[in-house]
Amino acid sequence: MSDLLNISIIGAGFTGKQIAEWTLLHNFKVYIYDVKQEILEDTEKFITGSLKRKKKMELINNVIYTSDLSLAVKNSDLIIEAVPEDIGLKKKVFSQLDKLAPINAIIATNSSSYPVSIIEDAVLRKDKVLNIHFYPPISLRPMADIMRGTLTSDETFQKGKEWIEMIGCAPLVVKKECRGFVFNRIWRAVKKECIEMWAGDYADIEDIDTAWKIFTGMKMGPFVLMDAIGLDTVLAVEQSYYQETKDLRDKPPKAFEEMVMRGEIGMKTGKGFYQWKKS
Ligand SMILES: NC(=O)c1ccc[n+]([C@@H]2O[C@H](COP(=O)([O-])OP(=O)(O)OC[C@H]3O[C@@H](n4cnc5c(N)ncnc54)[C@H](O)[C@@H]3O)[C@@H](O)[C@H]2O)c1
Incomplete structure (x- = not known):
């Protein structure tokens, strides 16, 4: 059993909401944060609809939608950042997360192009950062690239890989830093x-x-x-x-x-x- 139990998704747009849904369906507790209230409402409709269709309404108690970043990450074991593809914004968000999240939490970016090595300067926990990149729709393409930063520990990498497997996705391991990861x-x-x-x-x-x-x-x-x-x-x-x-x-x-x-x-x-x- 993984010790990553509480997962926070930061940015609930096109990709973030799907990662949140998929993670919830695999029995993790999910915290969803976005800066826009209407996006949070939209995500709630999307996820509730999915739970209804899949007859898994009992999981509704395992998801929290919030516009309070500290609430979103205060219990987090793994944070997936899915804000727009803007390096300045990603660094800013990583820095905020580093200050608010528990010391052991792993912070991963779902960026489609930026290696986490160019974001890691924004955090103190350089051993606990990853690229974890999904290919939505996740139900049709259950796979995710996983790549290290320059100081990512083996333990962090292993935990990230196990989590990807636990949500029913194939981990695509990047052996050395590569722009575009494996399949992207x-x-x-x-x-x-x-x-x-x-x-x-x-x-x-x-x-x-x-x-x-x-x-x-x-x-x-x-x-x-x-x-x-x-x-x-x-x-x-x-x-x-x-x-x-x-x-x-x-x-x-x-x-x-x-x-x-x-x-x-x-x-x-x-x-x-x-x-x-x-x-
Ligand atoms: N679109 C895809 O198919 C795809 C696939 C894999 C990875 N990605 C990556 O995922 C990330 C998000 O892409 P997307 O297509 O979901 O974008 P999107 O624009 O649909 O969603 C981004 C969300 O982030 C929110 N946001 C903006 N600033 C924020 C902040 N400071 N804190 C929290 N939330 C904030 C926005 O309100 C929006 O809801 C990008 O890095 C992108 O490269 C996208």
């Missing part, structure tokens, strides 16, 4: 090529999605998947690669940046690469 690096290459094909008008997105579905047997193509993830998040990840490499080949195409600036960020706003009913 592969997926990033696909996204980058797709965006360049679209920006250069080399082929229609429908054809690329069709090709991908036939080739891989998947139900969705990369453009639909990117619309589901949120193009703001996709762009932020692309920008973080470019910031690191300064290689012009990593610079996101201008047309893609402009699309995100116009608020065309996918399913959440009703328009991205495709048109959607606003979710």
